[in-house]
Amino acid sequence: MNQKRTHVAIPEQLVKEIDLLVGHRQRSSFIAQAAQRELQRVRQHEALVSTAGAWQDEDHPELKAGSAQRVKKMRRD
Secondary structure, three states, X not given: OOOOXXXXXXXXXXXXXXXXXXXXXXXXXXXXXHHHHHHHHHHHHHHHHHOOOOOOHHHOHHHOOOHHHHHHHHHHO
């Protein structure tokens, strides 16, 4: 993966905590991984919000009683 240097200002205490955990030589990698996880979380949240209400009970009568009931039935079968 191509890398790009950038200047990011973060609180000094946060830098100290990261360095204590992973060491200053792994700081960039740690921050990049954390940012990637947060981007994924935000994208998933946005997808859930944008599709809220898309699932209609009438389209899936087998799940109207609830997903827990459906799973129990599938396990019995």
